[in-house]
Amino acid sequence: MEPHLPVPSKLRTRRIAVTVSVVLLALVLLGAVGFRVAVRELQQQIEAALGPRSQVGSLRVTWAGVEARDVRVRGDRSQRWPAEDELRAERVLVVPDLLGLLSADVRIRQVVIEGGYVAMQRTRDGRLRVLPALTEDRPGTGKKTGAAPMRPVSIGNIELHDGTLEFFDASVRRPALKLRLEQLHAQVGPLDLPTLDSATSVQLDGVLKGVHRDGRLRIGGDLTIATQDADIEARFNGVDLVALQPYLIKVSEAGVRRGTMDLRIDATVKDKRLHAPGHLVLIDLQLESAGVLGTFAGVPRQAVIAAMSKDQRLELDFTLEGRLDDPKFSLNENLAMQVASGLANALGVSVGGVVEGVGNVVKGLFGR
Known part of the structure; x- marks a missing residue:
């Protein structure tokens, strides 16, 4: 009987390497199959979440996630939605959370939207509506419908590249004032x-379209949509005053012919109580003719014109405060009153009282 010969070390090493490679390949294949199955499940959830008013030009599963092209969610005109669509996007990429694929919950790591359009509505009573097809038209979201309950979805981060946002504000006038943001870049999440009951970080930068010129808008901070708790910084630079005049003046007051505005607001909301100090700069303001008794933001028009004639610049501070759940509290009226008070302090006039004469426009119109 021949003696047992040991396997050469090189051959043994080769066998070990082959075995390890086979095991790794099997794990990769199983992982890939599991990933594809889980992403297919995510695809079905996306189609269900968009709702019956949605349409998707094409939908395909890639190694990165689910890619949708030509996505559209139509607005519901029967619910007085002011735009044709709630949402449009040339391309939407949904990247799943790999750890979340092992759980029953739908967890999405990232959503990237390219060439997107979003409409937002502020109702006459000040309620903000965004994508009601997802946030209102489902059981469990505060509105009774016949649709299937929306399965809970956690999204880590949403990125918007080169988007457009139209904001329809019915709280300042009818028909609703429309503001348009273009070249919009935003990050929102989680x-x-x-439920929308967790704190969400918001970073937004875009161009605010105007009649005579375009301005810049930057917003950053955190908010909890369900409770309205927030800590937000907003910056407006070089914004056309003609576009924003409904927030500053009443219908009976002198209109804005031209001018720009820089605005800074640092707003916090806790337990529905708003505290928002701000700084406003009016630049090159020109008003429409409204007679000797005309006013702008509650301040005598002639006093504003006289102040602007010095260096074409007028600065004022204000603070917005109040309870958001108080039916007597109006953010628009509060802002107009604060601007009027700030203008009055800057010009040395009073905004209390009524018009009693025309002899002293600066100091006599709003009796001291």
């Missing part, structure tokens, strides 16, 4: 749908 979001827990449909």
Whole structure:
């Protein structure tokens, strides 16, 4: 009987390497299959979440996630939605959370929207509506419908590249004032749908379209949509005053012919109580003719014109405060009153009282 010969070390090493390679390949294949199955499940959830008013030009599963092209969610005109659509996007990429694929919950790591359009509505009573097809038209979101309950979805981060946002504000006038943001870049997250009860970080930068010129808007901070708690910084630079005049003046007051505005607001909301100090700069303001008794933001028009004639610049501070759940509290009226008070302090006039004469326009119109 021949003696047992040991396997050469090189051959043994080769066998070990082959075995390890086979095991790794099997794990990769199993992982890939599991990933594809889980992403297919995510695809079905996306189609269900968009709702019956949605349409998707094409939908495909890639190694990165689910890619949708030509996405559209139509607005519901029967609910007085002011735009044709709630949402449009040339391309939407949904990247799943790999750890979340092992759980029953839908967890999304990232959503990237390219060439997107979003409409927002502020109702006459000040309620903000965004994507009601997802946030309102489902059981569990505060509105009774016949649709299937929306499965909870956690989204880590949403990125918007080169988007457009139209904001329809019915709280300042009818028909609603429309403001348009273009070249919009935003990051929002995390979001827990449909409850929206977790703190969400918001970073937004875009161009605010105007009649005579375009301005810049930057917003950053955190908010909890369900409770309205917030800590937000907003910056407006070089914004056309003609576009924003409904927030500053009443219908009977002198209109704005031209001018720009820089605005800074640092707003906090806790337990529905708003505290928002701000700084406003009016630049090159020109008003429409409204007679000797005309006013702008509650201040005698002639006093404003006289102040602007010095260096074409007028600065004032204000603070917005009040309870958001108080039916007597109006953010628009509060802002107009604060601007009027700030203008009055800057010009040395009073905004209390009524018009009693025309002899002393600066100091006599709003009796001291």
